[in-house]
Structure formats: structure tokens, C-alpha cells
Amino acid sequence: MSGRLLTAALFGAMVIGTATASADVWSFTDKDDVVHFTNIRPTGAAVGKWKLIRKDDPANGKAAARRGDCERCDKVPSRDRSPERFSRYDDFIYEAASLYQFPVPLIRAVIKVESDYDPRVVSVFGARGLMQLMPAVVKDMGVRNVHDPRENILGGTRLLRILANRYDGDLVLTIAAYHAGVGSLAKYGDKVPPYQHTRKYLRMVLDRYYKYVDAERLQQ
Numbered sequence: 001m002s003g004r005l006l007t008a009a010l011f012g013a014m015v016i017g018t019a020t021a022s023a024d025v026w027s028f029t030d031k032d033d034v035v036h037f038t039n040i041r042p043t044g045a046a047v048g049k050w051k052l053i054r055k056d057d058p059a060n061g062k063a064a065a066r067r068g069d070c071e072r073c074d075k076v077p078s079r080d081r082s083p084e085r086f087s088r089y090d091d092f093i094y095e096a097a098s099l100y101q102f103p104v105p106l107i108r109a110v111i112k113v114e115s116d117y118d119p120r121v122v123s124v125f126g127a128r129g130l131m132q133l134m135p136a137v138v139k140d141m142g143v144r145n146v147h148d149p150r151e152n153i154l155g156g157t158r159l160l161r162i163l164a165n166r167y168d169g170d171l172v173l174t175i176a177a178y179h180a181g182v183g184s185l186a187k188y189g190d191k192v193p194p195y196q197h198t199r200k201y202l203r204m205v206l207d208r209y210y211k212y213v214d215a216e217r218l219q220q
Contacts, residue, residue, distance in 0.1 A: 072197070078118035085117040089130065092150040096157035102164070105212035106171075106205075107157055110178065113204045119149045131156025175205050 042050040089111075097104045114132040115121040127134050129152035138146050141155035160178060167173035172192060177185050180198040185191065192202065 072124055074121055074123050076120055076122035078116040078121050080116070080118040080120075089117070089149050089153060092153045095150070096153050099154070100157050100161040102157050102161050105216060106160070106175075106209050107153065108212050109205045109209035110156065110160070110175075111153070112208050113201065119147050119152060128152075129156075133159075171209075172202065172206075175202050 093104055093107050093111075096102065097107060111117055111130050114127075115130050117130065119130045121130075121132065122128050123132055125134070128138075128146045130149055131152050133141070133143060133146055133152060133155055137143075137159055138155065141158050143151045143155035145151050146155075160174060163174045163177045163182070164170075166182065167177065167190070173185060173190065176192045176198055179201045180193055180195060184193045184195070184198070187193065192199065
């Protein structure tokens with residue numbers, strides 16, 4: 001896996017003229033699949049390369065991803081900011097980990113990245129709940145109420161177990177397949193596909209996973 005593909009670089013050198021900084025954020029992906037971000041409004045010849053992905057919300061003075069401002073923003077974003085949410089679903093996480101013999105830190109990492117522990121989240125693609133299950137997955141995993149935390153966690157963990165079995169326990173491929181689907185990996189010889197969002201997701205989940213693993217060790 002190329003390190004360049006997993007790098008998100010702050011980039012302003014190509015923005016010329018009288019551009020000024022703002023809370024808006026623009027992005028573009030170069031020929032090497034490196035993702036660049038800037039809060040300086042693009043101008044001149046470079047403007048066509050950039051896409052507005054996060055727009056300043058003048059109502060509260062903070063940068064806010066709002067529906068219609070970026071193509072991948074959640075239809076129903078995470079709104080739960082209570083610290084208790086990080087332990088609220090522990091019983092279901094431990095139940096799923098025991099039932100499917102799957103590591104707790106990885107379940108936590110997926111939940112954190114997918115929904116930030118808010119069971120009401122709905123993605124722009126229709127994925128729902130804590131582990132962001134797509135409609136086909138909901139059906140295949142036998143989930144009846146996708147927004148029920150226990151059912152969602154059991155369904156998502158069951159899918160992770162199936163993927164881990166398919167890829168002989170390969171952590172990287174399991175996570176990549178959870179995001180992109182087994183068909184995408186098969187297209188590239190059962191390897192991580194060169195999709196920028198999948199590689200970013202992989203990096204985020206792995207980073208969170210190792211933090212949870214370290215936290216568990218400290219508690220022992």
C-alpha cells in the first residue's frame with residue numbers, strides 16, 4: 001500500500017492571486033492519488049481542480065458539513081456529544097465480540113469511525129446506525145431494526161467475522177472490504193482497492209484500533 005495514497009496534505013501553493021483564508025475547505029486529488037485540502041479560496045487557473053467539501057456556517061461561526069455542501073456528507077449526521085456514548089453500548093459490544101470471536105478494539109474502532117457512537121446516523125448512501133449497515137447487509141445479517149444499537153452491533157460484527165474468515169484474518173483486507181465490499185477487492189486481486197475514501201477509512205480505523213488496543217493494555 002503506497003504511503004502517498006494515505007496522505008492528506010495541506011496545500012496552498014497552487015492557490016494564487018488575492019485568495020483569502022476562510023472556514024470553508026476545498027479539496028482535490030492529484031495524479032498520484034494524494035488528497036489535498038486548503039481553506040484558501042482557489043482562484044485563477046487552479047480553481048477548476050478544487051471542490052468545496054466543507055462550508056462555513058455563518059449562523060454559529062464554525063465550519064459545518066451541511067447537506068448539499070459535500071457529496072459524501074451524512075443525511076443524518078452524528079449529533080450525540082455526550083461522553084457517556086463511548087461506554088453506553090459496552091454490553092452489546094462485548095456480547096458481539098464473544099458471539100463472533102472478534103476483537104473488541106476493532107468493533108469499537110469501526111463504530112467510532114462509522115458513526116461516532118450515534119445510532120441515528122444515516123449516510124448519503126443509505127447506510128444506517130452505529131456500524132453503518134447498508135440495506136443489503138441488514139437483510140443478509142438478519143437485522144430487523146437497523147437503528148437498534150444491539151441489533152446493529154451484532155449485525156456489523158457478524159459481517160466483520162465473515163470478512164475476516166474470507167481473508168484469513170487479514171486485518172487490513174477485512175477493514176477495506178467492510179468499507180468497499182468484497183467485489184471491489186476482488187477486482188484488484190483481493191487487494192485494497194485504489195479508492196481514496198477506502199484508503200482514508202482504512203487509515204482512520206487502524207489508527208483508532210491501535211489506540212483502543214493500547215488503552216486495553218493499560219487497564220490490565
